Amino acid sequence: xxxxxxxxxxxxxxxxxxxxxxLKKNNNLKYNIVQTKMATEYEKKISxxxxxxxxxxxxxxxxxxxxxxxxxxxxxxxCKLLQSLLIETIRTKYPDAEAVVGLExxxxxxxxxxxxxxxxxxxxxxxxxxxxxxxxxxxxDLEYGSDTLEIQKDSIKPGLKCVIIDDLIATGGSxxxxxxxxxxxxxxxxxxxxxxxxxSLKGRKNIPKDIPIHxxxxxx
Numbered sequence: 001x002x003x004x005x006x007x008x009x010x011x012x013x014x015x016x017x018x019x020x021x022x023l024k025k026n027n028n029l030k031y032n033i034v035q036t037k038m039a040t041e042y043e044k045k046i047s048x049x050x051x052x053x054x055x056x057x058x059x060x061x062x063x064x065x066x067x068x069x070x071x072x073x074x075x076x077x078x079c080k081l082l083q084s085l086l087i088e089t090i091r092t093k094y095p096d097a098e099a100v101v102g103l104e105x106x107x108x109x110x111x112x113x114x115x116x117x118x119x120x121x122x123x124x125x126x127x128x129x130x131x132x133x134x135x136x137x138x139x140x141d142l143e144y145g146s147d148t149l150e151i152q153k154d155s156i157k158p159g160l161k162c163v164i165i166d167d168l169i170a171t172g173g174s175x176x177x178x179x180x181x182x183x184x185x186x187x188x189x190x191x192x193x194x195x196x197x198x199x200s201l202k203g204r205k206n207i208p209k210d211i212p213i214h215x216x217x218x219x220x
Contacts, residue, residue: 050217052078067196069167087117094190099123099162106167123155125178138181149177156185168196172203
């Protein structure tokens with residue numbers, strides 16, 4: 001008996017299975033079909049972006065591996081690629097978004113370009129004392145001490161549908177604080193978009209379960 005192993009992509013699986021079932025009836029043939037997933041154009045773009053991100057061991061202190069998004073956006077092509085990925089993700093996953101909220105400080109790099117392209121609002125969430133006028137504040141605990149995030153009161157309309165964006169989710173503390181701040185302000189948080197997720201730190205556990213998080217690149 002002949003044994004044939006065929007490796008195919010997901011789009012061809014059903015067609016290949018039907019073909020080999022037909023052949024089996026007429027031949028002494030045993031077959032294995034190994035199904036593989038075909039990378040989408042989106043996944044290919046993510047892969048290209050990931051190649052541009054450098055890491056720095058023992059920064060900012062001993063034992064930490066720092067993934068640096070600045071190393072990617074210093075390249076013009078990668079910068080344009082990242083912008084297109086962010087906009088595509090927002091349009092696909094959060095088409096009803098009325099505002100993009102950037103977290104201090106790297107979130108500011110991305111929130112404006114997304115908002116400008118989509119014609120929606122761009123709102124900054126900053127550390128205490130950095131925004132003028134009336135603000136709404138949310139204090140949260142850190143490993144050692146506490147911190148406070150603020151947003152301008154008149155920038156939030158009741159029920160405003162917004163997406164939070166930042167470069168990274170680690171422990172999830174600042175992202176959760178931003179969610180609580182916006183919710184307390186009367187906004188509706190549709191979800192969170194981050195470029196990098198450090199999975200070993202389990203930051204998702206600190207985010208409300210009803211708030212979806214989309215991360216483009218995952219590292220241990």
